Amino acid sequence: MxxxxxxxxxxxxxxxxxxxxxxxxxxxxxxxxxKSRFEDGExxxxxxxxxxxEAGCFTMALSLILGTEGxxxxxxxxxxxxxxRNVDGKPTITGMNIKTRGRVPGLDQDGFQKAxxxxxxxxxxxxxxxxxxxxxxxxxLES
Numbered sequence: 001m002x003x004x005x006x007x008x009x010x011x012x013x014x015x016x017x018x019x020x021x022x023x024x025x026x027x028x029x030x031x032x033x034x035k036s037r038f039e040d041g042e043x044x045x046x047x048x049x050x051x052x053x054e055a056g057c058f059t060m061a062l063s064l065i066l067g068t069e070g071x072x073x074x075x076x077x078x079x080x081x082x083x084x085r086n087v088d089g090k091p092t093i094t095g096m097n098i099k100t101r102g103r104v105p106g107l108d109q110d111g112f113q114k115a116x117x118x119x120x121x122x123x124x125x126x127x128x129x130x131x132x133x134x135x136x137x138x139x140x141l142e143s
Contacts, residue, residue, distance in 0.1 A: 006049075008032075021049065038084075038091070047082040047093060054125045055080040058098060062119035066104055069115065074103040083134070095134035096126075103142050112141040 010019035018033045021044060035041025059078040066073050083095030100116055107115075116139035120126050129135070 021046070023049070047084050050093065050125075050129070051080040051082040051096070054082075054096060054098065054123070054129065057123040057125040058119055059100065061123040062100065062102070062116055065115045065118050065122075066102075066107070069111075071104050071107045071111070071115075074105065076100060076102040093129070093132055095136065096129055096132050097136045097138075099138045099140075101140040101142050107141065109141045113139045 005024060007022045008019055011017055015034045018031060020029060021032050022029045031043040032045050033041055033043055036043030037045035037047070055078045058080070059076050062076055062078075063073055078098060078100040080099075081095075081097045082093050083097065084091055085094045086092070087094065098120065102112060104112060116137060120135070120137050126135070
């Protein structure tokens with residue numbers, strides 16, 4: 001299997017410093033800071049990147065499951081939100097909320113929901129986030 005990489009550079013103290021996060025070998029690069037991570041400042045943060053990874057992984061897993069069942073999707077769209085809260089004074093991802101919707105010919109809502117639940121269980125990133133207690137999934141089949 002493949003090995004994936006990311007990197008970060010940080011300059012300064014926690015609250016006044018700033019950094020840059022790089023995904024892969026430059027596929028995405030962006031600034032991050034205390035404000036972008038714990039407040040509403042400009043830039044990205046590690047939790048956002050985890051949410052994006054979950055959305056991407058989950059959506060590909062759902063496409064695989066649907067295709068294997070003979071229901072190739074026309075389109076799937078997934079939003080994921082990592083919930084960050086203080087637990088015992090430490091920032092902690094306490095929840096992951098996934099909302100997915102799709103256009104899948106020949107499938108009903110129940111079949112879409114079952115496939116989405118399976119994708120949530122089998123996605124590599126979902127499995128890596130097994131310690132997150134509140135993992136919500138909302139799946140909507142569009143016509």
